[in-house]
Amino acid sequence: MSDLLDITRRAAALAREKGATDASAGSYRARHVEVAWRDGKVEKVSEATTRGLGLDLYVDGRYAAVSTSDLRPDALDRFVEDAVALARTLAPDPHRRLPEPELYRGQANVDLQLEDPDYGKVDATRRRAEAEAIEAAARGVPGASAILSVTTSVSDTRSESALVQTNGFEGERRGTDFWIGAEVTVLDPDGRRPEEYAASGGRFRSAMEAPEAIGRRAAERAIARIGTRKGESAVLTMALDNRASGRMVGMLFGPLAAAAIQQKRSFLEGKIGVQLGSPLLTVKDDPLVPRGLGSRLYDGEGIAARPFPVFEEGVLRSYYVDTYYGRKLGLPPTTSRSSNLAWALGGRSQAQLLTDLGEGVLVTGFLGGNSNGTTGDFSLGVRGFRVRGGRLAEPVGEMNVSGNHLELWKRLAAVGDDPYPYSAMRTPTLVFEAVQFAGT
Amino acid sequence: MVNQDTAARPATQAGTSEGIGYFARFGVTERMIAQTLATALARGGEHADVFFQHRVGSDLGLEDGAVNRAYATVELGVGVRVVKGDQTGYGYTEDLSLPALLECARTAAAIADGASRPIPERLHVRAGLPDRYPLIRPWEEIRPQEKLPLLAGLNERAFAADERIKKVNLFLRDESGAILIADSSGRIVEDRQPMTLLYLSVLAEANGRREQNGYNVAGRAGFDFYSPERLDRVVREAVARTTILFDAVTPPAGEMPVVLAAGSSGILLHEAIGHGMEADFNRKGVSIYADKIGKRIAQPFVQIVDDAANAGARGAINVDDEGNDAGTTHLVQDGVLTTYLHDAISARHFGVRPTGNGRRESYRHAPLPRMRSTYMLPGPHRTEEIIRSVKKGIYCMNFSNGQVNIGAGDFTFYVKNGYLIEDGKLTRPVKDVNIIGNGPQALERVDMVSDDLAIDEGGWTCGKDGQSVPVSQGLPTVRVSSMTVGGRGT
Numbered sequence: 001m002s003d004l005l006d007i008t009r010r011a012a013a014l015a016r017e018k019g020a021t022d023a024s025a026g027s028y029r030a031r032h033v034e035v036a037w038r039d040g041k042v043e044k045v046s047e048a049t050t051r052g053l054g055l056d057l058y059v060d061g062r063y064a065a066v067s068t069s070d071l072r073p074d075a076l077d078r079f080v081e082d083a084v085a086l087a088r089t090l091a092p093d094p095h096r097r098l099p100e101p102e103l104y105r106g107q108a109n110v111d112l113q114l115e116d117p118d119y120g121k122v123d124a125t126r127r128r129a130e131a132e133a134i135e136a137a138a139r140g141v142p143g144a145s146a147i148l149s150v151t152t153s154v155s156d157t158r159s160e161s162a163l164v165q166t167n168g169f170e171g172e173r174r175g176t177d178f179w180i181g182a183e184v185t186v187l188d189p190d191g192r193r194p195e196e197y198a199a200s201g202g203r204f205r206s207a208m209e210a211p212e213a214i215g216r217r218a219a220e221r222a223i224a225r226i227g228t229r230k231g232e233s234a235v236l237t238m239a240l241d242n243r244a245s246g247r248m249v250g251m252l253f254g255p256l257a258a259a260a261i262q263q264k265r266s267f268l269e270g271k272i273g274v275q276l277g278s279p280l281l282t283v284k285d286d287p288l289v290p291r292g293l294g295s296r297l298y299d300g301e302g303i304a305a306r307p308f309p310v311f312e313e314g315v316l317r318s319y320y321v322d323t324y325y326g327r328k329l330g331l332p333p334t335t336s337r338s339s340n341l342a343w344a345l346g347g348r349s350q351a352q353l354l355t356d357l358g359e360g361v362l363v364t365g366f367l368g369g370n371s372n373g374t375t376g377d378f379s380l381g382v383r384g385f386r387v388r389g390g391r392l393a394e395p396v397g398e399m400n401v402s403g404n405h406l407e408l409w410k411r412l413a414a415v416g417d418d419p420y421p422y423s424a425m426r427t428p429t430l431v432f433e434a435v436q437f438a439g440t
Numbered sequence: 441m442v443n444q445d446t447a448a449r450p451a452t453q454a455g456t457s458e459g460i461g462y463f464a465r466f467g468v469t470e471r472m473i474a475q476t477l478a479t480a481l482a483r484g485g486e487h488a489d490v491f492f493q494h495r496v497g498s499d500l501g502l503e504d505g506a507v508n509r510a511y512a513t514v515e516l517g518v519g520v521r522v523v524k525g526d527q528t529g530y531g532y533t534e535d536l537s538l539p540a541l542l543e544c545a546r547t548a549a550a551i552a553d554g555a556s557r558p559i560p561e562r563l564h565v566r567a568g569l570p571d572r573y574p575l576i577r578p579w580e581e582i583r584p585q586e587k588l589p590l591l592a593g594l595n596e597r598a599f600a601a602d603e604r605i606k607k608v609n610l611f612l613r614d615e616s617g618a619i620l621i622a623d624s625s626g627r628i629v630e631d632r633q634p635m636t637l638l639y640l641s642v643l644a645e646a647n648g649r650r651e652q653n654g655y656n657v658a659g660r661a662g663f664d665f666y667s668p669e670r671l672d673r674v675v676r677e678a679v680a681r682t683t684i685l686f687d688a689v690t691p692p693a694g695e696m697p698v699v700l701a702a703g704s705s706g707i708l709l710h711e712a713i714g715h716g717m718e719a720d721f722n723r724k725g726v727s728i729y730a731d732k733i734g735k736r737i738a739q740p741f742v743q744i745v746d747d748a749a750n751a752g753a754r755g756a757i758n759v760d761d762e763g764n765d766a767g768t769t770h771l772v773q774d775g776v777l778t779t780y781l782h783d784a785i786s787a788r789h790f791g792v793r794p795t796g797n798g799r800r801e802s803y804r805h806a807p808l809p810r811m812r813s814t815y816m817l818p819g820p821h822r823t824e825e826i827i828r829s830v831k832k833g834i835y836c837m838n839f840s841n842g843q844v845n846i847g848a849g850d851f852t853f854y855v856k857n858g859y860l861i862e863d864g865k866l867t868r869p870v871k872d873v874n875i876i877g878n879g880p881q882a883l884e885r886v887d888m889v890s891d892d893l894a895i896d897e898g899g900w901t902c903g904k905d906g907q908s909v910p911v912s913q914g915l916p917t918v919r920v921s922s923m924t925v926g927g928r929g930t
Contacts, residue, residue, distance in 0.1 A: 038724065046530040047547045050517075050804065068514035069534040070494075075514075083512055086498075089584040091506035124550070148847075149726050185726040185847045192878075193728055193847030228848065230924065233694040263503070264607050264643050265652050328504075368711075368843030368852030369874040369926070374643065374652040377690070379874035379926040381843070381852035398850045400876050400926025402693070438693035438876075438926045 004029055005172050007053070007071075008162040014077065015055055015166075019084045022058040022098050022166045024301070027051070030159035035124075037131035038151045045124075059084055061092035095327040098167045099301050103333060107304045108288050112295045114175040116204040119158050122178075127154040130211045134182045137215030143223040146186040148193060152215065155179050169302035177293070178205045182218035186226060194225035194397075201422055203291045221364075224385075228397040231386055231439040237360030237413070238401060238435040239353060239387065242420040244365050245427040251371035251378055252405055253338060256310070256318075258325035260373055267376035267406060268316065277314035277409035282344035284309050285318075285335070294339040294424030301336060308334055310341075314409070341425045346415040350429040353414050355390035357431055361399075362387055369400070376405040382437075400438040408432055461565070461630045462618045463492050466516070466536045470563055473622045475538065476520060477559045479545035481624055484554025485522035485529070487784070488545075489623035489762060492518045492536070493803040495615060500584065502591045502610040510584070517803040520544040523785060524552040526723065530806045560626030569758045572751045573660035575634055579614040582663050587612055590666060594675060598642055601679040604686075607643035609654075612636075614663075621763035629763040634660050635754070635910060637899040640678040644686070651685035653838075653856060654678050658754045658899030658910070665752075670897075681838060681857050688871035691860060691927035697833035698875060698923045699826055699861060704839055704896035706913025708920075709744055709814050711842040711851035712879040715904070717746075717771050718797070718809040719786030721846050728849035728879055732777050738883045743817035744772040746781055748796055750895060755813035755912035759796070762807050766796025771814075772883075783809045801907035811902060815914030819889025823917040826888045828864040834925055835859040835866055836875065849879040874926040882920055890917035 008027045015023035029051045036044040053076075054067040064087035068079055134152035138144070160174040179201030185193050198218035200209040240248060255266035268276070287296050287305035296305050301323055309317040321329070322336030346353075354362060362385045369380030383397035416429030460470050473490055480488035499511040518541060519532035529551030531544035591610045598608045617633040641654035655677035659665055700708055713729070721727035748757045748766035760766045762784050770778045780786065783798030786809055799810035827835065835858050842853035854874045859866040895914035902911045 042527055042551065044528040044530065044806065045547075045551055046806065048530075048532045048544070048804070050532070051534055063508065064510040064512065066512040066514075068516075070514050070516040071534070079512075079514060083510075086510050086512060086584055089588065090500075090510055091508045093506065093508035096508070149724050151724070185724075191728075192849055193726055193730070195726060195845060195847040225848065263609065264645070264650060367845060367850055367876070368841060368854060370840050370854040370872070372652075372872050374650050375872070377872045379854065379872060381850070381874055381876045381926070383845075383848075383850070397848060398876055398878055398924060400693070400852075400874050400924060402690070402874070402926050402928050436693055436928045438924050440695055440924070 002172060004160055005162040005170065008164045011053055011055060012164040012166055014080050015057055018080045020057045020059050024056040024098060024163070024165045025053070026161065026163045027053040028159060028161040030157055032155070032157045033127070034153060034155035035127045035131050036151060036153045037135060039149055042128065043151065055080065055083065057083055057087050058096060058098065059087040061094065062087045062090045063093055063096040064090070095324055098165050099303055099323045099333065101168045103303045104169045105304060107297045110288055112288065112297065113290045114173065114203050114295060116176045118205060119156070119176045122156055122205070130154045130180060133211040134180060134215035137212035138182055138184050138219035141216050141219045141223070144219060146223055146226060147219060148185045148187050150182060150184050152182045153180065163302055165302050171298050171302060175203065177201060177203055178208055180208055180211055180214055182215050184218045184222035186222045188226045194222060194228060196221035196225060199422060202293065207291065225395050228383065228395040230398045231396040231437065233438050233440065235434050235436055237357045238432045239350070239357060239360060239362045240430045241350070241362060241364045242416060242418050242427055242429045244363055245430045246420065246423050246425040247366045249425055249427050252409065255373040256320050258319055258321040258329055258331065261319060262325045262328045265374045267374060271316050272319070274316055275314050276316050276406065277311060278412040279313040280412050280415050281311045281314045281409055283311045284342040285338055286342040287339035289340045292340040292424065296339060299335045299337065303333060303335060305335065305339065339424065341427070343415065343419060343426060343428055345417050345419065345428055347417055348414070350416050350418055353416055353429055353431055354387050354392065356414065357387060358390050360387045361385070361396065361437060362392065378403060378405065402436050402438065461620060463620050468492060468536060472538050472541060474559065474563060476541045476545045477622065477624050479542050480520055480522045480549050481557040481559060483549040484552040484557060485524050485549060487523040487624055489521050489621055490518060491761065491803055492620040493617070495617040497613060497615045499611060499613045500587055500591060502595055505595060507588050507591050515802055518544070519803040519806070520548045521806050522548040522551050526785060526789060527551050528806050532804050559624045563622060563626050563628050566627055566629045566763070569629070569631065570749070572749060572756045572758050573634055575662040576664055577662055579616045579634060579662065586663070594640055594671060597675045598640060598679060601675060602644065602683055604644040604646045604683060605642050605679065606645045609641040611639040619761065621761065623763055627763055629759050631758050634662060636661055636665055638666065638674060639899070640674050642678050642682050644682050646686055649686060651682055653682035653685060655681060656899045657897045659752045659897065660754065660756050661752050684857065684869050685871050688869040691834050691870045691873055691925050692929055693925065693927045695922050695924050697830045698920045698925070699830060699833060699835045700915055700918045700920070701835065701837045702890065702892045702915060702917045703894040704898055704913065705836060705915040705918065706815050706896060707839045707842045707853045708882070708915060709816060710811060710902070710913050711844040711853060712877065712882045713744065713771065714746065714811045714814045715844050716846055716849065716879055717780050719780035719782045719790065720809050722780050723786045723789045726847050728847055729777065733779070735777055736775050737777050737880055738772060738775040738886055740775045741819045741889055742772055742775050742883070742886055745770050745817065746797070746811050746814045748812045750813045750912065753813050753895060753912040754899060754910045755811070757812060760798045761800045762794070762798035764794040764796050764798060766812065769795045769797070781809045781811065783807050799909050801909055805907045808905060808907065810904065810909050811911050813895065813912035815893065815895055816889065816916060816918065818891040818893045818916050821888040821890050823890045823892055826890055826917055826919045827861060827866065829888065829919065830861040831863060833861045834870060835861050844879065850876065851879055852876045875923050876926060877923040882923060885921040886918055887921050888919040892916050
């Protein structure tokens, strides 16, 4: 038994001692190291081992959730006592109970490989050498004389957490992740200083691309922004780069949360079984991908993780249902938060998709904007490239796209073969027809 | 600048082994701090500081007619920073024991590689900080039973205000924070930082359509912040801002004049100039405002400040998170760029005094130049005159969020409520539209400024480099002659 699990068990027991009927205790410990490098030298090194404890308290039908980084025994004792007293002042809530214990059972018997056994081999010298190598590669690309500044970063985390629930759940997990990235700023002859970035990472060091590749890509992307102009307002086909498409997908998935449905703040209420997207939209939530950034054997409530379909050929199949809002809605829980998304991919690369679409815009990044989860209306700042004759043309920026998700996803015309590997959403390039762009 | 009494007094009256100030309760002594600072400079760092933080937060939530959830958080920890030139070493821990502090100091010290530097023999507590958020009663003394009726009352009043309202969500947050900063110049500064925020969100339904919106108020204040007038406003605004959406249209797409209403429209300044003036970006040469100090960037009637001294404002601070004085900083005077927003590193880099903008989210983060309360001073025009001057444009009132690309200068803000302006009159309400511009260009195009400055009372939070800090913003009514409105159609 690890000491973290032991601490967590004691916290759950303490909650019961202080008067909680039930409790869910979660604790974590993580070591995080980050090196930032800029223009020939180390800019910043940060290193820490951090910890914390959280408790969900169920007190005579009432509920309070607390978290603390002050784990001194006396302080913790008083903190839990106060929290139980706080819960007692609230209105009772019949839906607030721990999950049904049968949902804990049936965890997949797979090794998710979330911890790199070679974590210990990374040291300060190596991080620094990589950070330096990223910059050197960035400054070696054609057109590098326009570069004003290169900031690179190398970071890694090792974390462990434990979850104990007084109706019979205990779990522990450990994981590592490793990231490298670069941000490059260039001088545009018009005086602007456009910036771009590239990043790569994963659970294992071996998931990362070489530092040189990241440095080059960030520099090439920044240089490609030189000469950016605002395009004209028009309705055009939009290709969303796989790096950017996660933002749009997140706006579709947010309103799938049971809390949004129950609180009537979702344009997707009552839409299970309804065709919302084009037949190309098939997405599964898959928590069991080996080395996946969102992979898990159990979720934050201890519920055994299982893959489930979210969209099948454009038809909505499932919400994200947690225990509490599931009880309020009378729906069985699925899981409270998405894990990894698995897409039905198309057979064509982004370059081929651009050839197919002929005239339009490739959006490579969003800037601000928002989506109204209640109505599905969205309006988002964008930058990217005009596509003409099936090829990338001039860079465009200071533009905006707007629409409604209930219309947008029906116009999904193509899905790329290129899931973005550095996000749990694993979004591919997505092509939408007839999108309203605002510009000049 | 705000005047401050900088008279110093010894750190402790009773000798160096006694606990110090607020953090005495956690066993923190002057001797521990001195040892930590000495260790931090053992490898040749030029400056070191130690940042202790204790922050206790409490939230009450109302949903479906009942206050049925409470959240309590405690953050206790310490960060140690070592600076050499532009380089920073940082370590932090939740364990306030001497061995843990020394371990952090050794981690941070490794940024430098040279001979040890001495620290002063005695530390001194800075006295006479301003008192910009005095409390009648600290939040620790307010029992939940006192707060509960406030939420229940607002819930009832929101439902009673309009029969179309079907759901009401309320959150009341209060926070008691304490920080202690000690640095290698021998200075110790302590501050107590309260915060409170109330959020009312409503969902309305009519003819099969739904609309949602809300209103929130925040400040460094105590329970008396929630005056009857303020609570009236919370209900009135939340309901009005939501129900008007049933009549709202989406504006056309394209460039047009944009009039920004007094108050939260200060988001324009936050995104169009505030971030770009944070000196770290300029020290690195990556801001579109690099090399523009002393240059004219706006009409002579444009004055922009970033102010720590608005008493009780969410963005107010008595001292920054590096222990430096924080007052009123003039970013733009008579249309000319005056100064960047500095932390200690950038101030040393540019050879100027720090402006008190060194802020951090918590002990887990090294400070960065950050805004506090950013607003434009009143100008020479009248609000009616400004609206009358626009033939076809948009009037923006309430906002949810904004963002900026520092170097390219492009920025956006998302409008939740506004009106079309047609032939000099506000006509139909508009909703859910993003507006996008370029910072220096938008400031250049601010061609009318009214005299009706209002600092917004909302709970704004600014994000940068993964760190969130509370801020405020304000604006008089302003006209920008042209920006791109992210609407639909023509």
